[in-house]
Amino acid sequence: MATIGYARVSSTGQSLEVQVDQLRAAGCTKIFEEKISGTSQQGRAQLALALDYVRDGDDFLVTRLDRLARSMTDLRDIVDRLIAKNVEFRAIQQGAIDTSSSGGRLMLNMLAAVAEFEGDLRRERQSEGIAKAKAEGRYRGRPKSIDPEEVRRLLASGMGPTAVAQQLGVGRASVYRVTASKAA
Structure with a gap:
């Protein structure tokens, strides 16, 4: 045992x-x-x-x-x-x-x-709070962590993806996602 x-x-x-x-x-x-x-x-x-x-x-x-x-x-x-x-x-x-x-x-x-039951109540209260904030115009969801136009501007100025990522405080993969979405 x-x-x-x-x-x-x-x-x-x-x-x-x-x-x-x-x-x-x-x-x-x-x-x-x-x-x-x-x-x-x-x-x-x-x-x-x-x-x-x-x-x-x-x-x-x-x-x-x-x-x-x-x-x-x-x-x-x-x-x-x-x-x-x-x-x-x-x-x-x-x-x-x-x-x-x-x-x-x-x-x-x-x-x-x-x-x-407690978990259900917590989720209901959270949903009610979000709905109220949306109705009052105070809830906009999670803010974007990167501005695609800023990324494109910095890349066009000759900066490399690593330097752009460091300057904006984001991961290099985020910079590559912006460049990939531009190509699409």
Whole structure:
């Protein structure tokens, strides 16, 4: 019997260190880590590897439910796969969640439903705020990071793409995209 951990953050700028430390302290002998959104199971290679790796009698740990899944459907799917393999699931910061007991399974479903509800409310509030800002003329979306005319002017003056990129504070690929769009 092994204790396997899974740690996830949504973006490459975030650190997995705190989760990994907590999983090690909880006795995990192997930890799968990834930096990717938890809104879907798609593209989560380390999660897929972890689910393939666990065996009958193992424990599968995460620090919190939202590290494993953001939707109740995905969470139930993942936990059902673990249970089918006779693997116990625990969220160590949410101690009542332990699939080895009926009470733990009940808490899993209740907390998953509440978490999904909170996410839905947050998205609704954000949409309402954007709609209000658009109606008031205050929302214009993300500003363009580069002015194509400025790029073309600098290139026409004899500057190379690298120098143009440095002067404008953008990546060289952005300069090349402008030149490619001009040709199209």
